[in-house]
Amino acid sequence: MVSLTELSSTLGPHLASVSGRRLTQRQLTGVHVSELEDPTPYLEGGELLLTTGMPLGGTAAATAEYVARLRNKGIPALGIGLGPWLEQVPEYLLSACSEAGIDLLTVPDGVPFQNVSRAFWGLSVKSSQAGLMGSLGTQTSLAQAAMRPDATSAVVRGLAQALGGWAAYLPAGPDTAVCWPESAEAYLPQLRAETIRLNRTGTHTAATFEIHGQAVVEYSIVATGRIQGFLAVGPGRTLTAADRQVILTVCTLLALKAKQREVVAGATSALGSAVAKLVLHGHTEAARILAEDLGLQDLPRRVRVLALSVRPGDDAEMLIRAAGSLSPDAGLPALPQQLASCLLRHEEEAALYLVLPEETAPQEQDSPDGGVPENHPRLAGALSEPVSLGEVAGVMPALRRALRQAPAGSLAGTGGPHNQQAREWIDTLARYRRADLVGTVAEYLRHRGHWENASRSLGVHRNSLRHRIGIAGSLLGVDLDDPDVFAPLWLELRHYERAADGS
Template sequence: MVSLAELCTVLGTHLIPVNGRSLPARDLTGVHVSELEDPTPYLDGGELLLTTGMPLGGNPAATGRYVQRLRSRGVHALGIGLGPWLASVPDYLSAACDEAQIHLLAVPDGVPFQNVSRAFWRLSARTGEAELLGSLGTQTSLAQAAMRPGGAAAVIRGLAQALGGWAAFLPSGAEPARYWPESTVTLLPLLREETLRLNRAGTHAAATFELHGQPVVEYPISAGGRIHGFLAVGPGRKLAAPDRQVIMTVCTLLALKARQREAASDAAAVLEAAVAKLVLHGHTEAARILAEDAGHPELPRRMRVLALAAPGDSVPGQLLLAAPALKPAPGVPPLTARLPDCTLRHERDGVLYVLLPEDGSTGAGDTGAGTSHAWNEAADVPAEPAELSGAVSDPVSLSEVPGVLPGLRRALAQAPAGTLAGTAAPAHAAAQAWVQELAGYSRADLVGTVTEYLRHRGHWENASRALGIHRNSLRHRMALVSSLLGVDLDDPDVFAPLWLELRQREA
């Protein structure tokens, strides 16, 4: 941009301040020539208006009205071309301009207005070229930063510094936000809320909103037909064209980084699906070698196998999001792992098999804490839990995984929609439910009590001695157990599976 002071310096004696006021560094929006009595319909404000003095009317009253019209339009300066109409600048014009705070200048006789216009546009072109070169330098620096490790954070920092404000990138999924400066962290909850609102409204183009009374501009980061996150910018000044070019460059760099991560993730998913397939087919050693080569954490010694199926064309991501809502059958523990992070999975014959470590972790390492944000991605839309069915095996060693698959498929085929079945026999499943019920009683150790009672085949003296309690206390506890479970512990169909489950628990 070009200031009035800069223009006067370049033009020298061809543009002379009249009223003696110091010229500010405020930028001019343009130079306009008009001999109309009211030129304001053709002005935007901030201009240097040039005239020969014809519209002034030749008297103080008409001149005052003319100057007031210019003031109401926000004209920055008035230049009077001396010559046929005015040999000198009238004092009443100078006084009116002083009152309206419009800078008054004189163009000497014989100096074409075109000289002033040409000088303005030459300076504008030079300034624009300098801004463009600065913008290109900034864009080059940002591109170089994006190539380094942690490039996204460096790009966000460089953007915020270039704009004199703050910037934040809110990626989809559990990936943490990148922002600069550090104080921007306090804005993240509001930014996420506003971003989700815009996303629900289907606003997938640049949008502007206010936070704490300050304007924020937000841009979607899209690549491959998916929204990978949003870039939010709180500029410290009004955005110019070069600033917008820098922002669009950052959007492109973030989209490229997202595509790189997506490609790496897809490649890792293919390798981990191959690991799961090898385990399911009994090639345990080959699975261990491939997992090590793929950078996956060491395979656990024991696993549970989860099978999921739903009618229609639900993708794995939808099934894994819906699975925790399945109602477990008696004796079947609920799904506690963060299933979308379970990477060892393989789809075959319309069934998704997922290998879950016995301890309930995801098996994918620490993916970092964070809230998952759905940016209108189909894979983030859960399947209907009412249509989904599942079955999960008991913990088995890796080498035993293929052996549980037939029973797992049978259990899945028999599981009603919306439920999670187990592979244990009905009696075993009932015994698991009984043990869970006993373990949930907090006022006495009923699990230990029943274990010793069955271990000593119902002999009160021996069982009470092993427990270190009086036999009347043992009788009281066993009466409580019978009431709690609603079964007869002397029934062989009850105590046999219950004893086996308690032994399994001890092991």
């Protein structure tokens, strides 16, 4: 975790407490940028919220309501970017934050918010690495050996040579087994069958069995409370106390290696989740900047979003493996084999979302033991239409609705009976001749109801935009801010625009 004081010290004058007030030793869960009047639906609590001051409303009353919403959401700190909107921090904002127990900081004019985000994630990665090395303690020298690129192969080969027999390491996940000598590969099918049995029983000790009349000893490799894999040895002779010590040393090395991989995977997963969350909530440019700064994969231009139902206690990796067994609705593509390697995944509101490249070729998805995808009795899924990265937020309401309505065992699409209604709405708007209501509503929805941005994009006054949206709502007899209205309408408007452009 990264504390607010640590982040402020790192950035110095680029993130300073207002009036030099002493900051609290609070731990931050992230850095979020928002200009919404109510950003709390997109916050989890614990974040440093950055804003230019646009949503404060310019009055003490509006500011007090804004700060109260942040306090109720558990936001510990607010950063104000000084510039065109606010040249200095208003006294009523300082007073409201003081009463709410929220630390107030400033970002000077000209300092990008991305500098704050980059500093936070840099400190977060260093914190994870420091935690890993601290937990290893006196095993530092062994950890260094286990962190070598060929560490697993090296220790397996060394063990086999020390025992004068063969050895094999079978990871519990989808990674490839390692064995020495190569002739031991013939034992892998029987070893996999035995490891599956041991994994199901949760055995955390050693087991002995026979393969072709030869005694085999198998040890579970445990790290962070879970079985990470199994070490199998065929010594070809009775094990001595010295042999057992060598085996225990190898088990330690493999456990350290597994723990290192889990820490790295956890950090990578957290970073990928942060990027995915930004994409899902419409902050595309921030997602691109964060992905680039963290060295993650280039974000695809067009994507589909896969949503999987999640219940308390469900394991995300298990759900992803089971997704291949879902029966897709007519017209939906098969899910790609690369689901497990997707870094852009984020879990919220009882759903796991994966942002997948549109061009990913559908393939048959196998489970780690080489069989068919495993089933999950309660799992349901929904897959969005292909959209550009900047349009993802617009399809999320329809995707959530499709997931709620999808029966267990099925993969639903975002199309449905609402689409016909949406087409009729567009026809009604197109028949209106005094103004371009189709274009007006499209820009309004594209900017998610933000009057200033939509009016600027259209080149009209905000009051003119309000008037047109009022006419559109009256003609259609609906509320354009209702998710059940704007989600299918937005999707059909995108099809309408592409058809109009001839694309």
